[in-house]
Amino acid sequence: MKTTTDTSTTGRLSTMAPERQAFVLLRTVFTVAPIVFGLDKFTNILTDWTTYLAPVATSVVPVTPQTFMYMVGVVEIIAGIMVAVRPRFGSLLVAVWLLGIIVNLLVLGEYYDVALRDFGLLVGALALNRLAPVGSWHRRR
Template identity: 80%
Template sequence: MKTTSAARASGQTPVMEPRRQAFLLLRTVFTVAPIVFGLDKFTNILADWTVYLAPVATDMVPLPAQTIMYIVGVVEIIAGIAVAVRPRFGSLLVAVWLLGIIVNLLILGGFYDVALRDFGLLVGALALNRLSPAGSWRSRR
Protein backbone atom coordinates (compact mmCIF):
# COMPACT_ATOMS: atom_id res chain seq x y z
CA MET A 1 0.00 0.00 0.00
CA LYS A 2 1.37 3.42 -0.89
CA THR A 3 1.53 5.89 1.93
CA THR A 4 1.57 9.65 2.03
CA SER A 5 4.88 11.18 2.98
CA ALA A 6 3.25 13.19 5.77
CA ALA A 7 1.91 10.04 7.42
CA ARG A 8 5.30 8.36 7.17
CA ALA A 9 7.13 11.37 8.56
CA SER A 10 4.80 11.72 11.55
CA GLY A 11 4.78 8.01 12.35
CA GLN A 12 1.00 7.80 11.86
CA THR A 13 -0.73 4.76 10.46
CA PRO A 14 -0.04 4.61 6.74
CA VAL A 15 -2.93 5.78 4.59
CA MET A 16 -3.53 5.27 0.93
CA GLU A 17 -2.59 8.25 -1.23
CA PRO A 18 -5.57 10.31 -2.45
CA ARG A 19 -4.75 9.62 -6.10
CA ARG A 20 -4.83 5.87 -5.45
CA GLN A 21 -8.06 6.21 -3.44
CA ALA A 22 -9.69 8.14 -6.29
CA PHE A 23 -8.53 5.53 -8.79
CA LEU A 24 -9.92 2.65 -6.72
CA LEU A 25 -13.25 4.41 -6.12
CA LEU A 26 -13.72 5.22 -9.79
CA ARG A 27 -12.59 1.78 -10.95
CA THR A 28 -15.00 0.11 -8.54
CA VAL A 29 -17.96 2.26 -9.61
CA PHE A 30 -17.22 1.92 -13.33
CA THR A 31 -16.86 -1.83 -12.93
CA VAL A 32 -19.95 -2.49 -10.82
CA ALA A 33 -22.42 0.00 -12.35
CA PRO A 34 -22.12 -1.12 -16.00
CA ILE A 35 -22.35 -4.77 -14.98
CA VAL A 36 -25.42 -4.18 -12.79
CA PHE A 37 -27.14 -2.01 -15.42
CA GLY A 38 -26.14 -4.47 -18.15
CA LEU A 39 -27.65 -7.39 -16.24
CA ASP A 40 -30.78 -5.35 -15.61
CA LYS A 41 -31.33 -5.00 -19.36
CA PHE A 42 -32.36 -8.68 -19.19
CA THR A 43 -34.67 -8.33 -16.18
CA ASN A 44 -35.96 -4.73 -16.30
CA ILE A 45 -36.12 -4.64 -12.50
CA LEU A 46 -34.63 -1.15 -12.19
CA ALA A 47 -36.34 0.36 -15.23
CA ASP A 48 -38.10 -0.36 -18.48
CA TRP A 49 -35.01 0.38 -20.53
CA THR A 50 -36.81 0.43 -23.87
CA VAL A 51 -38.36 3.77 -22.85
CA TYR A 52 -34.88 5.31 -23.17
CA LEU A 53 -34.32 4.06 -26.72
CA ALA A 54 -34.82 6.59 -29.50
CA PRO A 55 -37.13 5.29 -32.27
CA VAL A 56 -34.41 6.04 -34.81
CA ALA A 57 -32.43 3.16 -33.27
CA THR A 58 -35.09 0.62 -34.16
CA ASP A 59 -35.38 2.24 -37.60
CA MET A 60 -31.65 1.81 -38.20
CA VAL A 61 -31.40 -1.66 -36.65
CA PRO A 62 -34.47 -3.69 -37.60
CA LEU A 63 -34.77 -5.45 -34.26
CA PRO A 64 -37.32 -5.14 -31.47
CA ALA A 65 -36.40 -2.57 -28.82
CA GLN A 66 -35.97 -5.26 -26.14
CA THR A 67 -33.55 -7.21 -28.36
CA ILE A 68 -31.50 -4.05 -28.81
CA MET A 69 -31.52 -3.68 -25.02
CA TYR A 70 -30.17 -7.23 -24.68
CA ILE A 71 -27.28 -6.24 -26.96
CA VAL A 72 -26.80 -3.05 -24.94
CA GLY A 73 -26.71 -5.14 -21.77
CA VAL A 74 -24.00 -7.42 -23.14
CA VAL A 75 -21.89 -4.41 -24.19
CA GLU A 76 -22.30 -2.84 -20.73
CA ILE A 77 -21.25 -6.06 -18.99
CA ILE A 78 -18.19 -6.30 -21.25
CA ALA A 79 -17.37 -2.63 -20.54
CA GLY A 80 -17.56 -3.21 -16.77
CA ILE A 81 -15.28 -6.24 -17.02
CA ALA A 82 -12.88 -4.24 -19.20
CA VAL A 83 -12.67 -1.53 -16.52
CA ALA A 84 -11.89 -4.17 -13.89
CA VAL A 85 -9.19 -5.86 -15.97
CA ARG A 86 -7.73 -2.97 -17.99
CA PRO A 87 -8.99 0.26 -16.45
CA ARG A 88 -7.18 2.57 -18.83
CA PHE A 89 -8.78 0.93 -21.87
CA GLY A 90 -12.08 0.11 -20.16
CA SER A 91 -12.59 3.68 -18.99
CA LEU A 92 -12.36 4.92 -22.59
CA LEU A 93 -14.80 2.23 -23.68
CA VAL A 94 -17.24 3.36 -20.99
CA ALA A 95 -16.75 7.03 -21.95
CA VAL A 96 -17.51 6.34 -25.62
CA TRP A 97 -20.49 4.20 -24.64
CA LEU A 98 -21.82 7.01 -22.42
CA LEU A 99 -21.40 9.46 -25.28
CA GLY A 100 -23.56 7.17 -27.42
CA ILE A 101 -26.18 7.04 -24.67
CA ILE A 102 -26.14 10.84 -24.38
CA VAL A 103 -26.64 11.26 -28.14
CA ASN A 104 -29.50 8.74 -28.05
CA LEU A 105 -31.16 10.63 -25.16
CA LEU A 106 -30.79 13.99 -26.89
CA ILE A 107 -32.36 12.59 -30.06
CA LEU A 108 -35.16 11.05 -28.01
CA GLY A 109 -35.80 14.29 -26.12
CA GLY A 110 -37.47 14.62 -22.77
CA PHE A 111 -34.64 12.96 -20.85
CA TYR A 112 -32.23 15.89 -20.70
CA ASP A 113 -31.71 15.39 -16.97
CA VAL A 114 -30.55 11.81 -17.56
CA ALA A 115 -28.31 12.99 -20.43
CA LEU A 116 -26.74 15.57 -18.11
CA ARG A 117 -26.17 12.91 -15.44
CA ASP A 118 -24.57 10.64 -18.02
CA PHE A 119 -22.32 13.52 -19.11
CA GLY A 120 -21.09 13.71 -15.50
CA LEU A 121 -20.43 9.97 -15.60
CA LEU A 122 -18.56 10.41 -18.89
CA VAL A 123 -16.31 12.98 -17.22
CA GLY A 124 -15.77 10.54 -14.33
CA ALA A 125 -14.79 7.80 -16.80
CA LEU A 126 -12.27 10.16 -18.39
CA ALA A 127 -10.90 10.99 -14.93
CA LEU A 128 -10.48 7.27 -14.30
CA ASN A 129 -8.56 7.03 -17.55
CA ARG A 130 -6.18 9.78 -16.43
CA LEU A 131 -5.67 8.14 -13.02
CA SER A 132 -5.14 4.64 -14.41
CA PRO A 133 -1.62 3.24 -14.21
CA ALA A 134 0.27 3.56 -17.47
CA GLY A 135 0.97 -0.19 -17.53
CA SER A 136 -2.73 -0.93 -17.95
CA TRP A 137 -2.73 0.51 -21.48
CA ARG A 138 -0.08 -0.55 -23.94
CA SER A 139 1.31 2.45 -25.74
CA ARG A 140 3.03 2.02 -29.10
CA ARG A 141 5.20 5.12 -28.81
Protein backbone atom coordinates in the same frame (compact mmCIF):
# COMPACT_ATOMS: atom_id res chain seq x y z
CA MET B 1 13.18 4.37 12.79
CA LYS B 2 10.95 4.75 9.72
CA THR B 3 7.20 4.35 10.32
CA THR B 4 5.69 4.93 6.89
CA THR B 5 3.11 2.52 5.55
CA ASP B 6 3.73 0.85 2.22
CA THR B 7 0.22 1.15 0.75
CA SER B 8 1.08 -0.88 -2.33
CA THR B 9 1.15 -4.02 -0.19
CA THR B 10 -1.46 -3.22 2.47
CA GLY B 11 -4.20 -2.22 0.05
CA ARG B 12 -6.08 -0.27 2.76
CA LEU B 13 -7.98 2.57 1.14
CA SER B 14 -7.51 4.92 4.11
CA THR B 15 -3.72 4.66 3.96
CA MET B 16 -3.36 5.06 0.20
CA ALA B 17 -2.25 8.22 -1.56
CA PRO B 18 -5.23 10.40 -2.58
CA GLU B 19 -4.77 9.74 -6.30
CA ARG B 20 -4.68 6.01 -5.63
CA GLN B 21 -7.85 6.29 -3.54
CA ALA B 22 -9.56 8.16 -6.37
CA PHE B 23 -8.45 5.51 -8.86
CA VAL B 24 -9.75 2.63 -6.71
CA LEU B 25 -13.08 4.35 -6.06
CA LEU B 26 -13.65 5.25 -9.71
CA ARG B 27 -12.55 1.83 -10.95
CA THR B 28 -14.92 0.16 -8.51
CA VAL B 29 -17.91 2.30 -9.51
CA PHE B 30 -17.21 2.01 -13.24
CA THR B 31 -16.85 -1.75 -12.89
CA VAL B 32 -19.96 -2.40 -10.80
CA ALA B 33 -22.41 0.09 -12.33
CA PRO B 34 -22.12 -1.02 -15.99
CA ILE B 35 -22.34 -4.67 -14.98
CA VAL B 36 -25.44 -4.07 -12.83
CA PHE B 37 -27.10 -1.91 -15.49
CA GLY B 38 -26.14 -4.42 -18.17
CA LEU B 39 -27.64 -7.32 -16.23
CA ASP B 40 -30.78 -5.29 -15.62
CA LYS B 41 -31.31 -4.94 -19.38
CA PHE B 42 -32.33 -8.62 -19.22
CA THR B 43 -34.66 -8.27 -16.22
CA ASN B 44 -35.96 -4.67 -16.30
CA ILE B 45 -36.11 -4.63 -12.49
CA LEU B 46 -34.75 -1.08 -12.15
CA THR B 47 -36.75 0.36 -15.05
CA ASP B 48 -38.16 -0.42 -18.47
CA TRP B 49 -35.04 0.41 -20.44
CA THR B 50 -36.83 0.48 -23.80
CA THR B 51 -38.49 3.77 -22.84
CA TYR B 52 -35.05 5.40 -23.05
CA LEU B 53 -34.42 4.17 -26.58
CA ALA B 54 -34.86 6.58 -29.49
CA PRO B 55 -36.90 4.95 -32.29
CA VAL B 56 -34.16 5.81 -34.77
CA ALA B 57 -31.92 3.24 -33.03
CA THR B 58 -34.17 0.35 -34.04
CA SER B 59 -34.50 1.72 -37.55
CA VAL B 60 -30.70 1.63 -37.90
CA VAL B 61 -30.45 -1.79 -36.25
CA PRO B 62 -33.72 -3.51 -37.29
CA VAL B 63 -34.55 -5.44 -34.13
CA THR B 64 -37.17 -5.02 -31.43
CA PRO B 65 -36.42 -2.46 -28.72
CA GLN B 66 -36.02 -5.25 -26.14
CA THR B 67 -33.57 -7.15 -28.36
CA PHE B 68 -31.65 -3.90 -28.81
CA MET B 69 -31.52 -3.57 -25.01
CA TYR B 70 -30.21 -7.12 -24.71
CA MET B 71 -27.33 -6.11 -27.01
CA VAL B 72 -26.80 -2.96 -24.94
CA GLY B 73 -26.70 -5.10 -21.79
CA VAL B 74 -24.00 -7.35 -23.22
CA VAL B 75 -21.88 -4.34 -24.19
CA GLU B 76 -22.32 -2.79 -20.74
CA ILE B 77 -21.28 -5.99 -18.99
CA ILE B 78 -18.20 -6.24 -21.21
CA ALA B 79 -17.39 -2.56 -20.52
CA GLY B 80 -17.58 -3.12 -16.76
CA ILE B 81 -15.33 -6.15 -16.96
CA MET B 82 -12.86 -4.20 -19.11
CA VAL B 83 -12.71 -1.43 -16.49
CA ALA B 84 -11.83 -4.05 -13.87
CA VAL B 85 -9.19 -5.75 -16.01
CA ARG B 86 -7.81 -2.92 -18.16
CA PRO B 87 -8.94 0.37 -16.59
CA ARG B 88 -7.20 2.63 -19.12
CA PHE B 89 -8.99 1.01 -22.06
CA GLY B 90 -12.19 0.19 -20.17
CA SER B 91 -12.65 3.75 -18.98
CA LEU B 92 -12.50 5.00 -22.57
CA LEU B 93 -14.96 2.31 -23.64
CA VAL B 94 -17.36 3.44 -20.90
CA ALA B 95 -16.88 7.11 -21.86
CA VAL B 96 -17.68 6.43 -25.51
CA TRP B 97 -20.64 4.28 -24.47
CA LEU B 98 -21.96 7.08 -22.25
CA LEU B 99 -21.57 9.53 -25.13
CA GLY B 100 -23.72 7.22 -27.25
CA ILE B 101 -26.36 7.11 -24.50
CA ILE B 102 -26.33 10.91 -24.26
CA VAL B 103 -26.77 11.30 -28.02
CA ASN B 104 -29.60 8.75 -27.95
CA LEU B 105 -31.38 10.68 -25.18
CA LEU B 106 -30.94 14.00 -26.97
CA VAL B 107 -32.31 12.48 -30.20
CA LEU B 108 -35.22 11.06 -28.20
CA GLY B 109 -35.95 14.59 -26.99
CA GLU B 110 -36.68 13.48 -23.45
CA TYR B 111 -34.82 12.64 -20.26
CA TYR B 112 -32.48 15.62 -20.42
CA ASP B 113 -31.85 15.13 -16.70
CA VAL B 114 -30.55 11.62 -17.37
CA ALA B 115 -28.43 12.92 -20.25
CA LEU B 116 -26.87 15.50 -17.92
CA ARG B 117 -26.23 12.84 -15.27
CA ASP B 118 -24.61 10.62 -17.89
CA PHE B 119 -22.43 13.55 -18.97
CA GLY B 120 -21.17 13.75 -15.37
CA LEU B 121 -20.47 10.02 -15.47
CA LEU B 122 -18.63 10.47 -18.78
CA VAL B 123 -16.37 13.06 -17.12
CA GLY B 124 -15.79 10.62 -14.25
CA ALA B 125 -14.84 7.89 -16.73
CA LEU B 126 -12.35 10.27 -18.36
CA ALA B 127 -10.93 11.10 -14.92
CA LEU B 128 -10.49 7.37 -14.30
CA ASN B 129 -8.63 7.13 -17.59
CA ARG B 130 -6.24 9.88 -16.51
CA LEU B 131 -5.63 8.18 -13.15
CA ALA B 132 -5.24 4.67 -14.55
CA PRO B 133 -1.60 3.69 -14.87
CA VAL B 134 -0.15 2.25 -18.03
CA GLY B 135 1.12 -0.69 -15.96
CA SER B 136 0.11 -1.60 -12.46
CA TRP B 137 0.26 0.82 -9.55
CA HIS B 138 2.98 -1.32 -8.01
CA ARG B 139 5.31 -0.73 -10.95
CA ARG B 140 4.46 2.96 -11.14
CA ARG B 141 5.30 3.78 -7.54
